[in-house]
Amino acid sequence: MGTAAEVADKETNGGLLDGKKVTVVFVLGGPGSGKGTQCANIVKRYGFTHLSAGDLLRAEIKSGSENGKMIQEMIKDGKIVPSEVTIKLLHRAMLESGNDKFLIDGFPRNEENRAAFEAVTNIEPEFVLFFDCPEEEMERRILGRNQGREDDNIETIRKRFKVFLDSSLPVIKYYESIGKVRKIDAGKPVDEVFESVKTIFAKYETKWYDTPRGRTMMLCIGGFMLVSAAVALALRKRNSR
Numbered sequence: 167m168g169t170a171a172e173v174a175d176k177e178t179n180g181g182l183l184d185g186k187k188v189t190v191v192f193v194l195g196g197p198g199s200g201k202g203t204q205c206a207n208i209v210k211r212y213g214f215t216h217l218s219a220g221d222l223l224r225a226e227i228k229s230g231s232e233n234g235k236m237i238q239e240m241i242k243d244g245k246i247v248p249s250e251v252t253i254k255l256l257h258r259a260m261l262e263s264g265n266d267k268f269l270i271d272g273f274p275r276n277e278e279n280r281a282a283f284e285a286v287t288n289i290e291p292e293f294v295l296f297f298d299c300p301e302e303e304m305e306r307r308i309l310g311r312n313q314g315r316e317d318d319n320i321e322t323i324r325k326r327f328k329v330f331l332d333s334s335l336p337v338i339k340y341y342e343s344i345g346k347v348r349k350i351d352a353g354k355p356v357d358e359v360f361e362s363v364k365t366i367f368a369k370y371e372t373k374w375y376d377t378p379r380g381r382t383m384m385l386c387i388g389g390f391m392l393v394s395a396a397v398a399l400a401l402r403k404r405n406s407r
């Protein structure tokens with residue numbers, strides 16, 4: 167049982183975010199497996215909002231918040247930041263986005279992350295997209311990433327691999343046991359990986375008439391048909407006189 171405010175918050179959520187039904191896909195895989203790269207592709211094609219737990223934590227460090235120093239130390243050491251911190255950032259970003267489809271990348275990374283997210287938001291993922299990639303390939307990719315990340319050095323990379331095996335794989339196993347994992351062979355080139363991703367996301371394909379431009383076109387076509395009908399009617403009336 168949480169505080170009264172927490173309980174009230176949970177009751178108003180009821181699996182919804184701000185009263186809205188949302189779709190959440192967790193994107194998991196080892197460090198460097200290509201989660202961020204493929205999330206960018208999914209955003210473009212399927213209109214999801216991409217929320218990377220790591221990016222949100224790094225932005226929190228930059229913002230100079232009171233938790234910044236602690237987060238920085240944990241990331242530098244490849245450790246998993248306490249759930250309450252990460253979940254608060256994810257929850258806020260979800261509310262601010264205004265979207266109803268989310269890719270939550272790099273989360274949940276351990277059992278605590280998973281259980282706490284479910285308890286706080288009451289949201290269950292639609293499915294878990296799991297990028298399965300050999301460790302040597304992930305290491306090669308991270309070392310070539312060049313994003314100036316403090317944790318992309320060989321010592322921290324090895325720690326992150328260990329945390330992935332010890333803490334994150336059990337979460338993937340849990341979702342596997344309830345039939346929610348969609349596994350992708352992520353060791354292939356980017357385009358080939360995206361081909362596999364597309365087969366999983368096919369049902370989220372945005373129809374052209376669901377886009378802002380498509381809706382405008384539909385309105386124009388509707389307006390044109392109305393005007394044509396009115397003109398045809400007027401002509402018929404005149405001819406019948």
Ligand SMILES: Nc1ncnc2c1ncn2[C@@H]1O[C@H](COP(=O)(O)OP(=O)(O)O)[C@@H](O)[C@H]1O
Pocket residue numbers: 195196197198199200201202203204307308310311312352353354355356357359
């Ligand atoms: N399928 C792929 N083949 C080769 N390089 C890739 C592939 N996917 C991503 N990369 C590169 O590997 C690095 C790590 O990818 P990234 O998407 O940042 O991984 P993650 O988010 O899982 O840590 C990046 O430099 C990216 O450009």
Ligand SMILES: Nc1ccn([C@@H]2O[C@H](COP(=O)(O)OP(=O)(O)O)[C@@H](O)[C@H]2O)c(=O)n1
Pocket residue numbers: 196197198201218219220221223240241242244245246247248252271272273274275279317326
């Ligand atoms: N749910 C999460 C996600 C990331 N993190 C931290 O952020 C670091 C970087 O995560 P990331 O997802 O951006 O990067 P990759 O390890 O996937 O390359 C992790 O090693 C953790 O220290 C966390 O504590 N909790």
